[in-house]
Amino acid sequence: MDSIGFEPHDHSSCIHDCIAAVDAQCRTAGLQFTPVRRRVLEILLQEHRALGAYEILDRLREEGLGSQPPVAYRALDFLVKNGFAHKIERLNAFIACTHPGEHHAPVFLICRACDAVAESQREPTQGQLGQAAREAGFVIERAVIEAEGLCPKCQHVGAA
């Protein structure tokens, strides 16, 4: 569960740890970490890539956990609103957060070849976006920062 998602890691513990962390946070914050919500987060955690809402819904349906779009969207809304997952605007898809709960401004690196997505974080009010905003007198409340390109693994595949 490191900040960058392209390196190999112990994935089963990655899932388990993250669920446990979110579970604890929900308890503390008085949020209901219900079966559907938990399952959706697990589904997202199983991949380090973004899943569309309807892909998630398909899996829920197979498991008898709900079959209509609002079921998936509501669970995703909950996860996103509370910082346990993020929406990748560029893909209209969702991904589990790799630093759940911490107040953060995520930055995504999306591999166009293998679809892996890495999450990093940066302070958005600093850097070039912050500078552009200050010049314009604009107050940033939320920032979408998503880069598309090739992850380390896929660069080597195509290159000689």
Place this chain on the structure above:
Amino acid sequence: MDSIGFEPHDHSSCIHDCIAAVDAQCRTAGLQFTPVRRRVLEILLQEHRALGAYEILDRLREEGLGSQPPVAYRALDFLVKNGFAHKIERLNAFIACTHPGEHHAPVFLICRACDAVAESQREPTQGQLGQAAREAGFVIERAVIEAEGLCPKCQHVGAA
């Protein structure tokens, strides 16, 4: 047609100049700046905000320039591909470019109150996104950088 879109400016000349610039560029590059494509760009230029494809299509339909989605999407594809317009992923909407033709990496500031959108530009491989990418060994090919918040005008309206 300055880089930041929140300041007042001579809008009619802004439209005219931009169309003329794109027209010249198309001629140079051997691209067909057809009536539909021109009209879509004009429609986009009339607002400094992002328009959905179907909003554009509605206007085209009123003018008898085409009534089916592909007409709008094809014109938008042309404009986006050639750098005359941009898609705002966060809004699923499109906006005219304020520096048409120049090879550039746009950064958008979106006012959530009045929907105005300002385009600025920064070199994406520098700054914090570039740093995150380098740390991960990721090669950026394209970056979506969109900030939501309040423009200068709308900050003063809400505040006392």
Place this chain on the structure above:
DNA sequence: TGCGTGATGTTATAAGATTACATGGGGCGT
């Protein structure tokens, strides 16, 4: 027990985007 709040279940529909196929005009070599 009765009430309020928040989660779910379900139907229908809105909004955004693409596929596939038909049509039509301009340039070009013959």
Place this chain on the structure above:
DNA sequence: ACGCCCCATGTAATCTTATAACATCACGCA
């Protein structure tokens, strides 16, 4: 002039993504 290719456009149908609206249920609490 003719046939051909390329590209833009016209049109129908379909697909994907997302939300609105309303019914139901379970829990905590007065």
